[in-house]
Amino acid sequence: MASSLLRIPTLSSSTTTGKPSLPAFSSKSAPLSFRFSPSRHRSVSLRGESFRLSCSVSDPSPLPPHSLRRRRRPEYIPNRISDPNYVRVFDTTLRDGEQSPGATLTSKEKLDIARQLAKLGVDIIEAGFPAASKDDFEAVKTIAETVGNSVDENGYVPVICGLSRCNKKDIETAWEAVKYAKRPRIHTFIATSDIHLEYKLKKSKEQVIEIARNMVKFARSLGCEDVEFSPEDAGRSEREFLYEILGEVIKAGATTLNIPDTVGITLPSEFGQLIADLKANTPGIENVIISTHCQNDLGLSTANTLSGAHSGARQVEVTINGIGERAGNASLEEVVMAIKCRGDHLLGGLFTGIDTRHIVMTSKMVEEYTGMHTQPHKAIVGANAFAHESGIHQDGMLKHKGTYEIICPEEIGLERSHDAGIVLGKLSGRHALKGRLTELGYELDDEQLSTIFWRFKTVAEQKKRVTDADIIALVSDEVFQPEAVWKLLDIQITCGTLGLSTATVKLAGADGKEHVACSMGTGPVDSAYKAVNLIVKEPTTLLEYSMNSVTEGIDAIATTRVLIRGNNNYTSTNAITGEEVERTFSGTGAGMDIVVSSVKAYVGALNKMLDFKENSPTKVPSQKSKVLV
Structure with a gap:
């Protein structure tokens, strides 16, 4: 069993201030030995080095400050946490994350991600916005019935949450979807900032307080014992108004108060002070959980989230890879690893229940399913996160890994490896x-x-x-494709430099009948897409087309992603604004032939659109509508 040694810096304390100082590397630090089981490894290619995904770890002793050892998760009680240092992780990848333009997910993909989030150990999964469409409702219900009832040997099972606006219809729909889980939660919200009250809601503060109070009471009356309330745009709301409305929803039965920086405008010091002020001035807040939800418009979502947790928030709302509306949300992997690395010494001993060894696998799954690739320099999970090109850095790394790496790759599910482990090839069974x-x-x-x-x-x-x-x-x-209305059977391409390309495409319909069409275009992909359109007869607009090589080399598999919009105005409800928004549909395809993968991606997007057409009523979007997924 191989071991790798890592010297851990000692932590000195300031005798003058009583506050811990930054850790310093010491030549006298005792070497600590990590021992990793050679079994059950997975390989993944990151730029610069090869790694294995690792899922089994022996019990190392002694342990570094932010080692693979996990502290005990407290028993789940909706409105309180027995360990004051425990931070609940609320993942909203399947709701807020899916609102990223083009990040459409099938029901099967949502279920698969939910299962992976449970392996990761998130405390709450916000599975969707059930009132948005029939498909969203069924997806949330399925997750509640399956993942929401999968109790592990330690008694852990994630809370399954559904989002709703502050109206009875939304709340009833959310409850009908999540009530099958062992731990169901309703998350309801209403705007509280002056700009939202005046221009969006057109209501007074007194009216908004009345609505919020009544709807939280209504949610509790349905039998839901776990109700989360969010004052939308809290970052721009008047403090006194927040104290009042939050105090009223606490009396009405709210168990968690989520404080959203909806437009990502606050600085870390501001957001931390907001949480501290709410904690000090809101009547009854000591009886509920304070939560954070920080958007990334100024690139400060992770910093704001950590500042909020340091000031007393004990739930953080995050998404895998930080995906979400506009510039995205606080990234789960960044927040969790920051707490793991610095929580003991600089954040008052905070910790989470996340099994960080599943971070990379979860990130890759979300990336693959949404088609939203992370930038190479993305913290924690980017392709360059553990790559070192500078000669000075490489020299330091060769001498000691700790010179330029603050996180061991094994902690997030990676292990350095050069062709180690079981290699799958043509003789594998x-x-x-x-x-x-x-x-x-x-x-x-x-x-x-x-x-x-x-x-x-x-x-x-x-x-x-x-x-x-x-x-x-x-x-x-x-496997994780939408229900096949159309399936690609064959494609033949003729192309060259002296004329238009010609494509002959054969598709099978839902009835099993084969359809063939031929078309010309300005290239092989254009001609193939035109041939598909002749068969499907569903007018669309191609919004995006991108291709990515999965691995290196001329024999690499290519993945293609397309984003289309139907010309027949397919819409759904925006969870935040309540407007009918125009839907877009994404598709992905993979193969060693880039034309074949391109056609598969296009057919997949068409299948998603046709499935949405079948399960949702077609509505004409208003002039105020915007494209949103």
Whole structure:
């Protein structure tokens, strides 16, 4: 069993201020030994180095300050936490994260992400906005029935939460979706800033207080014992008004008060002071949990979240990879790792229940399903997060990893490796593939496994080594696609430099009948898309087209992502504004042929749009509507 040594800096205390000073590296620091089990590893390619995803760890002794050891999660009680240093992690990837333009997810993808979030150990999963559409309602209900009832050996099961506006219809719909979970929660909100009251709600402060109080009471009357209330745009709301409305919803039965910086305008010092002021001046706030929800418009969402937690908030609302509306939300991986690395010494001993070894796998899953790739320099999970190109840095890393790395890759599910572990190739069997898929977090039935195995063998015949990134791409391409209204059977392309390209496409419809069309275009992809349109006969506008190489080399699998908009005005309800917003639909495809992967992505987006058309009433968006997903 291999070991790697890491010297841990000592922490000195200031005798004059009584406050801990920054840790300093000391040549006298005792070396601490990490020992990692060689079994159950997963490989992933990051720029600069090769890593293995690691999911089994022996009990190292002694342990560094922010080691792989996890502190005990307190028993869940809606309105209080027995350990004053425990911070609940509320993940809203499936609700706020999915509002990122183009980040449409199928019901199967949402369920898969929810299962992975449970493995990660988040305390609350905001599964969606049930009143937005029939599809959203069913997705939240399914997650509540499955993930919301999967209790582990330690008694952990995530709270399943549904968002609702402050009206009875929304709240009833949210309750009908989440009530099947062992720990259901309703999250309701109403705006409180002057600009929202005047221009959006057109209501007085007294009216808003009355609505908030009555709707929290109504949610509790349905049998929901866990109700979260958010004063939207709290960052720009008057303090005295916040004290009053929050005090009233506490009396009405709210168990969590979420404080959103909806437009991401506050600085860390401001947001921390806001939490401190609310804690000091809101009647009854000692009987509930204070939460943060920070948008990233100024790039301060993580800093604001940490400032709020330091000032007394004990729930943080975050998303995987920081995805969300506009510039996104506070990133789960950044907030959690900051608390893990610095919580003991600079944040008053704060800790979370997150199993950080699942961070990278969860990040990759969300990235693959949404098609929203993280930038290479993204903190914690970016491709360059553990890459060192500078000669000075490389020299330091060769001498001691701690010279330029504050986080061990193993802590987030990566282990440095050069061709170590089980390598999958053309001679690998179904059992080896199934084992790797299980380690990657995918639960497939026999039929799905057979489909993936066939694609895997095809790729393995053309590549020396099939990586985890390849497998993830194949799973997304074959299994986690929308219900197939149309399926690509064959495509033939003729192209060159002297004339227009010609594409012949064969699709199978839902009835199993085959349809063939031929078209010309300015390139192979254009001609193929035009041929598909001749068969499907559903007018669309192509908004985005992007391609990404999953791995290096000329034999790499390519993933293609497209974003389309139907020309027949498909809309859904914006959870925040209540407006009918125009829907866009994304599709992804994977393959070693870029034209084939492009057509698969386009057909996938069309299938999502047609599925939405089947399950949701078509509405004409108002002039105030905006494109939002």
